[in-house]
Amino acid sequence: MSRSSGRRAQVEPVAALVALVALSLAVSLYAGVAVESVAPDADDGGTAATAADRAVALVAPAGVATPADLPAVTDAAPAGYRLNATLSAGGERWHLGPAAPSTAPHATRPVSVRLSPGRVVPGTLSVVVWP
Secondary structure, rough: OOHHHOOOOOOHHHHHHHHHHHHHHHHHHHHHHHHHHHHOOOOOOOOHHHHHHHHHHHHOOEEOOOOOOHHHHHHHOOOOOOOEEEEEEEEEEEEEEEOOOOOOEEEEEEEEEEEEEEEEEEEEOOOOOOO
């Protein structure tokens, strides 16, 4: 064994710290880009997304919505906001609420819809909120 084998594969502390900082920055940037690319509906801080989640819970508490339950969605609007909801399924649409401005934030959620006894089809619940 040679006398220099005790120093083999060692790195200077400054170089190791620089490598660690570079790796940390790279992982942080990657995580930020990855989260940004999979983020749902970009709106004014999540108001529409939150209202859509509440609306699904109200209109389909057991997992299946019916058009007759659509009026329950009015309770999903945050305080101080107006809400427009549209339930679409089987080529039909049901609306609730006043007409929304075209610039208002919106969110859409998938939901199962019962159109008649024994007939459940996939549908969507679209929610638009504005002050």
